[in-house]
Amino acid sequence: MLLVLALGAGAWYMWQYHWRTLSIEVDGTAYSAKADTTVAAFMRDHRDFERKPGRLLSVEGKVLEPSGGNTVSVKFDGKQIEPADWDHTRFEKNGTLTVTPGTDLTEEHTVEQRKVPFKTDINLNGGPVQIVTQQGEDGLQEFWVGRQSKKTAAKTVIRKQEPLIVKSFAPRPEGKKVIALTFDDGPSIYSDKILDILKQNKVKATFFELGEQSLEFPKVEQRIVREGHQIASHSVSHPYFPNMSAQEQRQEIESSLSDIKKASDVSTRTFRAPYGAFGVDEWKNNATLIDRNVLWDVDTLDWKRPGEKQITKEVVDYVHNGAVVLMHSGGGDRSQTVKALPEIIKQLKKKGYSFVTIDELCKMAGLPEAAEPSR
Structure with a gap:
């Protein structure tokens, strides 16, 4: 069982x-x-x-x-x-x-966060006044590095890069006939004579000054400010920027702004590059230091000393509403410029023009304010 x-x-x-x-x-x-x-x-x-x-x-x-x-x-x-x-x-x-x-x-991988350099959107062909309308800001992105493949791949964007945007303008104030006289390379022994003429004719101008000259002639700088003119930077010693490193460029601009501040008690972020040589690379290096790079669209060529009549003719023949006229108050013998200036003012007034500083011209033409650098 x-x-x-x-x-x-x-x-x-x-x-x-x-x-x-x-x-x-x-x-x-x-x-x-x-x-x-x-x-x-x-x-x-x-x-x-x-x-x-x-x-x-x-x-x-x-x-x-x-x-x-x-x-x-x-x-x-x-x-x-x-x-x-x-x-x-x-x-x-x-x-x-x-x-x-x-x-x-x-695959197994390491994760890294890396800076993504900002891009540039820079148009310098629109006119003589170049303005920073947006500051560039580096982005931040996650990258994976493969242990087996040894390859690197871009992944999550943590912070988008913001491009540096610089636009150029040809100011033409509507319903106006205005002109901006500008003087480079001063101050010098000729500056007081130029200021006397401007004062006698009740004309305002803009002076793009060299830092080393500002320290040599501080009283002239103070007079420029006192009499209602505009002071801006033209570097310290008039170098050719494209031949300089980024660090050298920044040091040149920072020193010039400091020199002008010391001599005139004016803080400015308006600049004119020596020889007008200021391209995309220069803007990328220096956009946090300056708001505007102001070139010109009427060149008297007075530095060549062609004679006071020819200097006058260059202005009168090519003047237009919103013109930025290039002259020199230093950098050599400027006696012809001094002699030509009264006749230039006389003929332009006869044509109905009034005289403004660069700041005034930009405001009258409705140009955008510059973008401030992030702190």
Whole structure:
């Protein structure tokens, strides 16, 4: 009797855990499996139901290993079975097996935050007055460096770069006839004579001064301010900026502004580059130091000393509303400029022109205010 019971129990056990056929549903289709079938064997017998492991990708998204990503995912009746458990997990009942393809995996990598230099949008072809309308600001971006591929890939933008925007303008105040007389390279022994003429004729002008000259003639600088003229920078010593390093350029401008402030007690951010040589690179280097670079559209060529009549003719023949006239109050013998100035003023007044500073001209023409650098 005991033997019969033992045999019966053994048969039941074998039936329950080995011989019994189970129904395992995958993708809506029922598959038969013995009760002792492991998940690994079932998957292998059915070629993983054509599910593939994911790929191992580089940080750039290129395939490093076709099967190097995450493995195929398996759930039985909604319960996840980890790949390491497939070999010893056996089916004990009917149920549903959900088989999901493996997902791609990105290679191990380090994460770095790097500065993204600002770009430039600089148009210097619109006229003699160049203005910073937006300061450039570097961005910040996350980069991944792959340990296997050794490649670097740009990822999340943490802070967008803001481009440096410089626009140039030809000021033409509507309904006006105005002109801006400007004098470079002073102050000098000729400056007081020029100021006397301007005062006698009730004319305002703008003086683009050299820092080293400002320190030599501080009383002249103070007189310029006192009599209502505008003072601006023309550098310290009149170098050619494109031949200078970025650091040298900045030092030149900063020193000139400091010299002018010391001599005249005026803080200015208006500049005229020596020789007018101030391009995209110079703006990129120095936009936080100056608001405007003011060139000219009427050149008297007085530095060549062509004679007072020719100097006068250059202005009178080419003058127009909003003209910026280039003359010199220093840098050499300016006696011809001094002699020509009264006749220039006389003839321009006869034509109906009035005289303004660069600041006044920009305001009258509605030019935009310069963008201040971030602190």
